[in-house]
Amino acid sequence: xxxxxxxxxxxxxxxxxxxxxxxxxxxxxxxxxxxxxxxxxxxxxxxxxxxxxxxxxxxxxxxxxxxxxxxxxxxxxxxxxxxxxxxxxxxxxxxxxxxxxxxxxxxxxxxxxxxxxxxxxxxxxxxxxxxxxxxxxxxxxxxxxxxxxxxxxxxxxxxxxxxxxxxxxxxxxxxxxxxxxxxxxxxxxxxxxxxxxxxxxxxxxxxxxxxxxxxxxxxxxxx
Amino acid sequence: xxxxxxxxxxxxxxxxxxxxxxxxxxxxxxxxxxxxxxxxxxxxxxxxxxxxxxxxxxxxxxxxxxxxxxxxxxxxxxxxxxxxxxxxxxxxxxxxxxxxxxxxxxxxxxxxxxxxxxxxxxxxxxxxxxxxxxxxxxxxxxxxxxxxxxxxxxxxxxxxxxxxxxxxxxxxxxxxxxxxxxx
Numbered sequence: 001x002x003x004x005x006x007x008x009x010x011x012x013x014x015x016x017x018x019x020x021x022x023x024x025x026x027x028x029x030x031x032x033x034x035x036x037x038x039x040x041x042x043x044x045x046x047x048x049x050x051x052x053x054x055x056x057x058x059x060x061x062x063x064x065x066x067x068x069x070x071x072x073x074x075x076x077x078x079x080x081x082x083x084x085x086x087x088x089x090x091x092x093x094x095x096x097x098x099x100x101x102x103x104x105x106x107x108x109x110x111x112x113x114x115x116x117x118x119x120x121x122x123x124x125x126x127x128x129x130x131x132x133x134x135x136x137x138x139x140x141x142x143x144x145x146x147x148x149x150x151x152x153x154x155x156x157x158x159x160x161x162x163x164x165x166x167x168x169x170x171x172x173x174x175x176x177x178x179x180x181x182x183x184x185x186x187x188x189x190x191x192x193x194x195x196x197x198x199x200x201x202x203x204x205x206x207x208x209x210x211x212x213x214x215x216x217x218x219x220x221x222x223x
Numbered sequence: 224x225x226x227x228x229x230x231x232x233x234x235x236x237x238x239x240x241x242x243x244x245x246x247x248x249x250x251x252x253x254x255x256x257x258x259x260x261x262x263x264x265x266x267x268x269x270x271x272x273x274x275x276x277x278x279x280x281x282x283x284x285x286x287x288x289x290x291x292x293x294x295x296x297x298x299x300x301x302x303x304x305x306x307x308x309x310x311x312x313x314x315x316x317x318x319x320x321x322x323x324x325x326x327x328x329x330x331x332x333x334x335x336x337x338x339x340x341x342x343x344x345x346x347x348x349x350x351x352x353x354x355x356x357x358x359x360x361x362x363x364x365x366x367x368x369x370x371x372x373x374x375x376x377x378x379x380x381x382x383x384x385x386x387x388x389x390x391x392x393x394x395x396x397x398x399x400x401x402x403x404x405x406x
Contacts, residue, residue, distance in 0.1 A: 012340070015340055016258070016340060016341060016344065016359075018337070020254050027245075027249050030267060030270070033267075037271055037272070038275060
């Protein structure tokens, strides 16, 4: 058997290997087809999809954890929550209005010093002596009044009625020492500045100060 | 731009470098694929598949010289074509007794142009054509061809002899017709 390798026909190899057929196809179109066959782009799209999914999950988690970030705020900047009572809201508005227009509107609460009577039944002591009903001086807490703001202020008018306070039944001895009942009368008096020439003392009323045991007069000696 | 520089750029995913490499090798690879699969559409498909694998494997390729690059690309294309032919079950060849060894008259090559030789090879049956290409053009041994195609060495020799016989016959016909036209 002849060695077929000797009949390799090198001429055939040389002629056919170097031959390049005129392309019957458009190489530019083939290049475009080649771009579509490449698998790298799919992986890039896959990675982009994974990143987008992770980002959306993180965003949703943040929104769920922080629901307070979506609450609205009033024009004064105070965040109004559902838990706020109406009264607290009004008090806040009052404070804000006071700070904004301290001169324009005198929204200082008026101290209503009323003489209220105790509506309940009189207290009966052991010796069956009923206490006489003593007028009780009650200083009401400042109530919010109808504040009529001038036109220059753009805040709305707030009118709210405060609920009436419950009066507590107390014995007079619990209020004062029992000695100076006239002090009660004096307290309701207007500022009192008697000037006695010989002593040259100035009296005034400056609030309760029973700690030192002295009355609430300020004495200024003038020589 | 030289092939070494183009390969270096293509390793960094440069589209321009890949396009240049494609333009350099596409024509010859298309012709090579046509020698194996005959149909232009199938040959284009095999060429594109081969280039996809070429660009994907570029990261691991170490440049030695231009001939080495060409041989590597050619090897990829041939493998693609053989895979395609295996799927078509083109090598279900019954073992045959070896045919008489037929030699090809190299004088015929002088009378025919490269295109005519190419067309004659493409017209061969798929088994003959594949073995002829692998043995004569690529320089593989019958043992290597048998391993590649899943046939015996004897079958490979038989297919080659038949290919040569048929080529000889077809070329003689062409020469006869040309002579008659000249007369």
